[in-house]
Amino acid sequence: MPSPEPRGNRGPAAAADNRRALLDAARRVFADRGYRAPLSAIAREAGVGQGVLYRHFPTRLDLALAAFEENFAELDAIAAHPGPGAFADLWSRLVEITVAESAFVEMAVDARRALADRHDEGRLRSMLADTLARAQAAGVVDATLNADDVVLMHRMIFGVVTTSIDDDAGVRAAVDRATALLRHDPLGGRQR
Template identity: 70%
Template sequence: MHNASRRSNRGPAAAPENRRALLDAARRVFADRGYLAPLSAIAQEAGVGQGVLYRHFPTRLDLALAVFEQHFVELEDIAAEPGPDAFGSLWTRLLELTVEESAFVEMFLAARHDLADTDLGDRLPALIGATLPRAQSAGLVSARLTVADVMLLQRMVYGVVATSVTDAEARDAVDRALALLGGVLAPEA
């Protein structure tokens, strides 16, 4: 007997929709359960079989990189904004992503040797380097701040997030840590 509620197999026509569903599900599951979350949970969340997941993303790293790429596109759009406020917007969004989706920092740390031949490690510093001088020229941040300093601050924020037990604790701890470091970003008086 035919089950009318069963999803029909649309074959290749469903590929773009399945890919989007997998990326959305991966973003949620990785954010909730970390980089090592079962891939079966991602397929289930996306409403597809594991075979579909592996056709689109043969490895966990392929899937995480595809989601990570979405983050970079968003950050690149922010960095492309004209004016001195782009750095502040970029920094704010980077902190939000670090707190909300620390699994992607986990991914980078776990796979950094496999990623040595990619530009992944250079992209974020390039975005910061493109926006920081404008903010400094406008007197919005310290003229002594370097790209390496900002990257170190982001790593410190990740450390706070990684050692927090709950999301609420992570957000509070990041806010407190940044308050302690308030003078680091502030322009000189």
């Protein structure tokens, strides 16, 4: 099999494309192999050399934070919708991201430990609180629920995702079952 034709060196003109390719590759590799996947696998997946990777993202955390920030931008856009449905949409997308990209939640935990000036959980809590208040005012969400409860539910979902040994369908089924249990509270506490 002939080797692929080498791409010409476009220099600085390729920087934006290389950065995008690295972020896309990081999402795929982290989703497939976890947050501790070799960075060389990400560079290879992106079709660039490791030097290019390190020029854009000097550390694993820099790379993960850049991809994670894209998730936050998407969640911010959902939370900005003024209607009471924004809370359900935000929660649904947050769970989807957690299932598909649990490595980024793992990274967020690392970031919280390593970077004292990062406030991602507070940012998420604020988004949830704002949309939750609108949903509660419209009567579509239990008035006793608060943002801390929702963050705790998210952490529980992350636990389900990261400890599951099932395939993707099994993980999704476990997450659905866990969220149903949270809504019905079989231990006799507050009903969701």
